[in-house]
Amino acid sequence: MAEVPEPTHRRRSHAGTRDLERYAGLFAERTTVMRSSAMRDLMAITARPEVISLAGGLPDTSTFPPQSFAAQMTRIAQESAAKALQYGPTEGFEETKDCILEVMGAEGMLPDPDDIIVTTGGQQAIDLVCKTLIDPGDVVICEAPTYPGAIPTLCSYQADVVQVECDEDGMQVELLEQLLAELRAEGRRPKFIYSVPSFQNPAGVTMSLRRRQRLVELARSQEILVVEDNPYGLLRYGGEPMPPLYQLDGGDFVIYLGTFSKILSPGIRLGWAVAPPPVMEKIVLGKQAADLCTSTLTQYFVREYFAERRWQRYVDDLVEIYRSRRDTMVEALRTYFPAEATWTEPEGGLFIWATLPDYIDTSDLLAKALRADVAFVPGQAAYVDGRGSHSMRLNFSGVDEDEIREGVRRIGKVIAEQVELYGTLTGEHRVPEPATEPQPNVVPFRKAEEA
Amino acid sequence: MKVAVLKGGRSLERGVSLRSGARVEDALDRLGHEVLAIDVGSDLVKRLVAERPDVAFVAMHGVGGEDGTVQELLEILDIPFTGPSAAACARCMDKVQAKDAIDEAGLPTPHWFAFNQTAFHEFGAADALGRLEETLGFPLVVKPSRGGSSLGVKFARSPGEVPQALVSAFSYDDRILLERFVDGRELAVSILGDEPLPVVEAILLEGDRYDFEARYEIGRTRFACPAELSAEEERAVTEAALATYRALGCTGFARIDLILGEEGPWLLEANAIPGLTDTSLLPQAAEAAGLSFEQLVERILDLALTPQGVS
Numbered sequence: 086m087a088e089v090p091e092p093t094h095r096r097r098s099h100a101g102t103r104d105l106e107r108y109a110g111l112f113a114e115r116t117t118v119m120r121s122s123a124m125r126d127l128m129a130i131t132a133r134p135e136v137i138s139l140a141g142g143l144p145d146t147s148t149f150p151p152q153s154f155a156a157q158m159t160r161i162a163q164e165s166a167a168k169a170l171q172y173g174p175t176e177g178f179e180e181t182k183d184c185i186l187e188v189m190g191a192e193g194m195l196p197d198p199d200d201i202i203v204t205t206g207g208q209q210a211i212d213l214v215c216k217t218l219i220d221p222g223d224v225v226i227c228e229a230p231t232y233p234g235a236i237p238t239l240c241s242y243q244a245d246v247v248q249v250e251c252d253e254d255g256m257q258v259e260l261l262e263q264l265l266a267e268l269r270a271e272g273r274r275p276k277f278i279y280s281v282p283s284f285q286n287p288a289g290v291t292m293s294l295r296r297r298q299r300l301v302e303l304a305r306s307q308e309i310l311v312v313e314d315n316p317y318g319l320l321r322y323g324g325e326p327m328p329p330l331y332q333l334d335g336g337d338f339v340i341y342l343g344t345f346s347k348i349l350s351p352g353i354r355l356g357w358a359v360a361p362p363p364v365m366e367k368i369v370l371g372k373q374a375a376d377l378c379t380s381t382l383t384q385y386f387v388r389e390y391f392a393e394r395r396w397q398r399y400v401d402d403l404v405e406i407y408r409s410r411r412d413t414m415v416e417a418l419r420t421y422f423p424a425e426a427t428w429t430e431p432e433g434g435l436f437i438w439a440t441l442p443d444y445i446d447t448s449d450l451l452a453k454a455l456r457a458d459v460a461f462v463p464g465q466a467a468y469v470d471g472r473g474s475h476s477m478r479l480n481f482s483g484v485d486e487d488e489i490r491e492g493v494r495r496i497g498k499v500i501a502e503q504v505e506l507y508g509t510l511t512g513e514h515r516v517p518e519p520a521t522e523p524q525p526n527v528v529p530f531r532k533a534e535e536a
Numbered sequence: 537m538k539v540a541v542l543k544g545g546r547s548l549e550r551g552v553s554l555r556s557g558a559r560v561e562d563a564l565d566r567l568g569h570e571v572l573a574i575d576v577g578s579d580l581v582k583r584l585v586a587e588r589p590d591v592a593f594v595a596m597h598g599v600g601g602e603d604g605t606v607q608e609l610l611e612i613l614d615i616p617f618t619g620p621s622a623a624a625c626a627r628c629m630d631k632v633q634a635k636d637a638i639d640e641a642g643l644p645t646p647h648w649f650a651f652n653q654t655a656f657h658e659f660g661a662a663d664a665l666g667r668l669e670e671t672l673g674f675p676l677v678v679k680p681s682r683g684g685s686s687l688g689v690k691f692a693r694s695p696g697e698v699p700q701a702l703v704s705a706f707s708y709d710d711r712i713l714l715e716r717f718v719d720g721r722e723l724a725v726s727i728l729g730d731e732p733l734p735v736v737e738a739i740l741l742e743g744d745r746y747d748f749e750a751r752y753e754i755g756r757t758r759f760a761c762p763a764e765l766s767a768e769e770e771r772a773v774t775e776a777a778l779a780t781y782r783a784l785g786c787t788g789f790a791r792i793d794l795i796l797g798e799e800g801p802w803l804l805e806a807n808a809i810p811g812l813t814d815t816s817l818l819p820q821a822a823e824a825a826g827l828s829f830e831q832l833v834e835r836i837l838d839l840a841l842t843p844q845g846v847s
Contacts, residue, residue, distance in 0.1 A: 130550050444700040448689055449707040452548055503703050506653065510662045510699035 114221075115241050131460035132337045137288025137492035140460040142286065142435055143483035144347050145406060149399070157389040165385055173236040173381040175373045177203025177357070181384045184391040185357050188343065191397065192318050194332045196341070196359045202368055203379045205343035207316055207356035211235055211279075213375070214312055214340060214358065215242040217367045224268060226253040227279040228256045230313065230438070230476070235279060239469075244276070246469045251484030253429070255292030256280055258299045265307060277310040280328055281418070286476035287467045291432060294327060301330055304338040309366075314342045317434035319400050322408035324432040337361060345387060347435070348400050353383035395513045407435070407482050410489060414481040417490045421497030423504050428479075435482040438464075440475055444507050447477045450499060504511060537569050539837070540589035540615075542606060544575035548708070549600030549684045556812035557595040563833040564593070565574045576606065588780035590613040591840050592617040593833075594809060598684045602809045603629035618840040620808045628808035632681045632713055634784060640801050641783035643776060646795075647672060647801045648715040649679065653706060664718055669695055672716045679715060680708035684807075691717070718799035724764055725777035726810060726821040728789050728832070729839050732774040733821035759817065769796065776801040788839045791818055 131138045137337040161169050182198045189196060204210040211234075219225065221243035229248030247268075249261045261278070268275060280300070282292035292300070304311045333343040336359065344356035360368055361377050372378075390396060411430075414437055418428050428439035441447065447463040454460060464476030477496075479491055483499065541564065543557025544550055557573065564571045572587055574580065576596060584592070592615050596602060604626035610617040620628065625634050632650040639645055655661035669676065678701040680688040688708035691702035698714075705712040722738040737760045740801045765773065777792040780803050784790070791810035795802045810818040822832040 128549065130546075133546070444703055446700075446704050446707075448702040453707040454688060455548065503707070506656065506706060507699055507703050509656050510665070510702055512662060 098358065101472070105495060107406060110506065111152055115305075130455055133458075136460050137484060137488050137495070138460045139479045139481070139484065139489070139492050139496075140462045141480050141483045143480070144283050144351060144364075144435070145403070145482055146350055146352070148402060148406065149350065151391075153393065156473045157386055157393075160389055161382070161385045163350045166218050169382050169385040171381060173315055173378045173384065175202075175369055175378050177379055178381070178384050178388070180388045182357075184387050184396075185343065187361075187391065187396075188345075188348065189341075190317070192315075192326070192329055192332070194329055194341070196331070196336055200336065200359050200362065200365055202358050202365060202372060203384065204271075204356045204358055204362075204372065205341050205376060205379050206346060206354040207314065208234060208238070209372075209375070210342040210344075210356050210358040211238050211314065213368050213371045214277070214342070214360075215239060215244070216371045217364065218310070219244045223275050224275040225277055226261065226264065226275050226277060228281070228285065228288075230287050230473055230495065231279065232281055233462065233466040233478075234312075236466075236469060239279075247275075248468060248470070249464065251285065251288050251290055253290055254296055255282055255285065256296065256300070257288050258296040258303070262303060265309070275309060277312050278304070279312045279314065280330070281314045281316075283315055283327060284320065284436075286317070287436050287462065287464075287491065288412070288438040289429040289431030289434055289436045290438075291324075291327060297333055301496075302336065309338065311339045312342065313339050316344045318349050319405060320404060320435070321433040322411055322431075331359065337484070339524040340364065348403070349387070349390065349396065353386060354380065355383050355387055386482045410481040410484075410486055411437075413489045414479065414493060417493035418497075420489070420495045423497070423501050425504060435480055437479045437481060439477050439479060440464075441477070442504065442507070443475050445503050448474060450477075450503065453499045453503075454496055457495045457499055458515065459492045461496060537591065537837075538572060538587070538589045539564050539808065540572040540574055540584065540587065540592045542574050542576050542580075542592055542596045542601065545577075545596050545598075545606075547596070547600050547602075547684075548687060549598035551711045552684075553595060553597045555814075556597070556675060556816070558722040559814065559829070560593055560595050560833055563830045567830055567834055576601065580606075581609060581613070584610075584615060587599075590616060591615065592776060593837070593840075594619050595812060597809055597811065599629070599682055602684070602807075603682060606617045609830055616840050618836045619788045620784075620786040620790055624787065624790075625808040627784050628790065628806040629682050629785065630711075631679060631805050634806055635713070637783050638780055641779060643779055643803050644799075644801065644839065646716040646718045648713045650711060651735060651823055652711040654710075655770060665698060666695070668714060669698065673846075675717045677715045677717050678702055679713050680705045680707045681711035681713055682709040684812060718795050718797050718802045720795040720802070721763070722793075723773055723796055723801075724791055724793050724817045725774055725822075726789065726791045726818040727778060727781045727786070728822065728835060730778075732778055734762035735765060735773055736761040736817045736821050739773055759820060761783040761817075761820045765796075773801050776803060780806060789836060791819065 110223065128210060131140045135367040165361065181203050181424040182201050185201055189220050204213065215238055219242040220415055223244055224247055226247050226249060229250045247264065280295060284291055300311060310332055315329055319327060331339045340360040345353060348442030358368060415430050425442045426439055428437050431437060440470060449464060451461065451463050465471060467473050541557050543553050545553065561571050572589055573769060574583055592610050594601060594606060594617050596606060600606065602625060604622035607617060607625050609623035611622055635648055642697050648739050651661055675691050675693045677755055678690045688705045690704050691706050692698045694700045702712060724736045726733045739758045741758055755785060773794065773796060776794065780792050781790055784806050786806065786808065791807040793804045795804060810816060812819060819829055819832060
C-alpha cells in the first residue's frame with residue numbers, strides 16, 4: 086500500500102499574484118460588484134478593546150439569565166437530544182412557527198403557519214427573497230438611507246437599487262409614487278420595495294400610519310411586492326404602536342421578515358419570512374438549496390424558551406434598558422454635539438442617525454474619531470450611490486450608559502474641532518459652542534410638506 | 537532562525553498589516569524558520585527582550601510601524617530588522633519631509649505647500665490660500681502628510697472645494713500638503729536592496745479618476761506588471777525611483793510612487809514598508825522578476841542581516 090505523505094505545512098500557502106489572476110477568470114460576474122474598500126479596513130479597527138464602539142448593531146445579551154439558558158439546554162439534552170441533533174424540515178418545525186405566531190400576534194398579526202418559513206437569521210430571509218425575485222438588472226426600491234446589511238445582498242444579486250428619501254415619518258411615499266410612475270413610463274416594473282418601517286435601521290425613524298396605508302394601497306393597486314423587514318417592532322420606548330404593513334395588507338402583497346435576534350439572541354441565528362403561498366413555494370426551494378434547514382438545535386432552544394412563558398417579560402426588560410440608553414444618548418448628543426448637528430430621536434429600535442454640516446465627511450471623521458478611541462458607522466454605508474457622507478449611525482443598545490455618554494462626548498469633541506477648523510478656513514470664525522439649552526426634537530429630515 | 541513578525545498595531549492600516557504579516561509568517565514557516573508572530577501592543581519590548589529573536593520582520597503599515605517608531609525601538613534593542621532604518625522610515629512616512637528631500641536631491645516632484653493646523657488656527661494661514669491656489673492651479677490635491685493608502689486624499693476642483701478637502705485631510709494628520717495635480721500614468725517602482733524591480737502601472741478601469749477610493753477597490757483598478765513602457769521611459773522611471781530611494785536613505789526595500797507625465801517622471805512619495813498582501817504591488821513586481829514570495833521574503837531577511845550603507 087502506498088504511503089500517505091505527511092502534511093508538510095501547518096497552513097495552506099497563500100496564493101501568489103499570478104494565481105489570483107488565474108482565479109479571476111473564474112469569478113462570477115456578480116463578484117465584481119462585491120467591493121472591498123479602505124473603509125472596511127477602518128471598521129476592522131473598531132474591534133480594538135479600548136475603542137467605545139457605537140458602530141455595532143448589537144443587542145445586549147448580558148442580561149439573559151444564564152440559569153434559564155442552562156436549564157433549557159439540559160432539558161433539550163435529556164428529552165430530545167436525538168431530534169435536536171438531526172436534520173429538520175426545510176420550512177422549520179411547527180413548534181417554532183407557534184413561537185413565531187406568538188411574536189407576530191403581539192403586534193397584531195395572525196398569519197397562516199403554512200405561509201411561514203424559519204430561516205437562519207433575518208439576513209437569510211433577505212437573501213432568499215432576493216434569490217427568489219431578482220434577475221440581474223431588476224429594479225429594487227429601498228429607503229434612503231437603508232439597512233447597510235441589505236446592500237451587499239441586493240448587489241450580489243445584481244439588482245438595480247433605487248433609493249427613496251426618508252423624512253421623520255419614514256419613506257416618503259409621495260416620492261415613491263412618482264418614482265413608480267417614472268419606472269412605468271420606462272416599462273420597468275420594480276421587483277419589490279424593501280422597507281424597515283418601524284425604528285428604521287439606520288435612521289431610527291418610523292413610517293406614519295398614513296404612509297403605511299398609502300404604501301399598501303400602492304402595492305395592491307399596482308401589484309408590487311413590499312418586503313417589510315421588522316426586527317425592532319416590539320422594542321418601542323414611547324409613542325403609540327403602529328400596525329405592521331403585513332397587517333394592513335393581509336399578506337397578499339407584503340412579504341414579512343422577522344427575527345429572534347433582537348428579542349432573544351442574534352447568536353441563535355433564527356429568523357423567518359412570511360409570504361403568499363406561490364412565493365413561499367419558491368423560497369422553500371431556495372432555502373433547500375442554500376442549507377437544507379435552519380439549525381434544529383436552536384429551534385429546540387427557542388421552543389423550550391417560549392414554553393417558560395416569560396419571553397415577553399424579557400422583551401419588557403430589554404425595552405426598559407434600551408429606553409434608558411436611548412435617553413442617555415439623546416441627552417449626551419444635546420450636551421456634546423455642536424449646534425450645527427441634527428439627529429433623530431427614535432421611539433424604538435437600536436439606532437440614532439445624526440447629520441453634520443455638509444463640509445464634514447463622516448468617513449474621514451471616523452479616522453479622527455478612532456484616534457480618540459470611539460467609533461460609529463459612516464452614513465455612506467447606508468447608500469448605494471455615495472450619498473450619506475455627512476451622516477452617521479449611532480447605536481445605543483450595545484454599550485452601557487457611561488460608555489454612551491463618553492463615546493458621544495468624544496465624537497462631539499472631534500466634530501467641534503472640524504467645525505472650528507472649517508470656520509477658520511472660510512473666515513467665518515465660528516467657535517462651536519455645545520448647545521446648553523436642551524433642544525427640541527431635532528431631526529435631520531424635514532417634513533416633505535415643508536420641503 | 538528565529539524571526540519575529542511585527543504586525544497589526546494601532547494604525548488605520550491595521551487590517552492590511554495583519555494580512556501582510558500572515559502571509560510573511562506562512563512564507564517564513566515554509567522556509568523553515570521559527571516564527572514569532574507579534575500583534576504589536578504595549579508589551580512589545582517585554583516580548584522582544586524575553587524572546588530574543590535573531591531578526592524582526594516589520595510588516596506594519598502606517599503611523600507607528602512605518603514611521604520609524606518601531607524601528608527606533610529595534611535599533612535600541614539591537615535586533616536587526618527588515619526594511620529601511622528608523623530615520624529613513626520617518627522621512628518616507630512624512631510626505632512633506634520626503635518631498636523636501638526629493639526636491640533637494642534635484643529630482644522632480646509636483647509643486648507643493650505644507651501647513652500644520654496651528655498655521656490656520658493661530659497665524660491666519662487661510663488668508664494665504666488664495667495665493668497658493670493661484671500658484672498650484674486647479675484641480676489640486678490635498679493630502680495628509682502622514683497617512684497610507686488613499687486615506688484622506690482629496691481633489692479640489694475649485695477654490696470652494698478647498699476648505700472641505702482640508703478638513704478631511706486634517707482628520708488624518710495635523711500636517712497636510714496641497715499639491716499641484718500632474719496628469720499622467722500612475723507607476724510604482726519597488727526596489728529590493730539596490731535593485732529596481734519591474735515597474736507596476738495602476739490603470740483605473742471605471743469611475744471618476746478623481747476618486748481615490750476607486751484606486752484601492754478590487755475590480756476598479758487593474759495593475760499591469762511589467763508596465764508597458766519604452767526602453768527610454770523605463771530607464772527614466774527606474775533611475776528617478778532609484779535616485780529617490782537613495783535620497784531618502786532607504787535600505788532593504790521600499791516602493792516609490794510616481795506619475796509619468798509628458799515631460800517625464802514626477803515623484804510623489806516613497807513607501808518604506810509597502811504592502812505584502814496577495815494583491816500588493818511589491819510582491820507582484822517581485823513575481824514579474826521571477827522571485828516567488830518565499831524568495832522575496834528570504835532576500836528581505838538577507839538584506840536585514842547584512843546591512844549595507846546608503847550607496
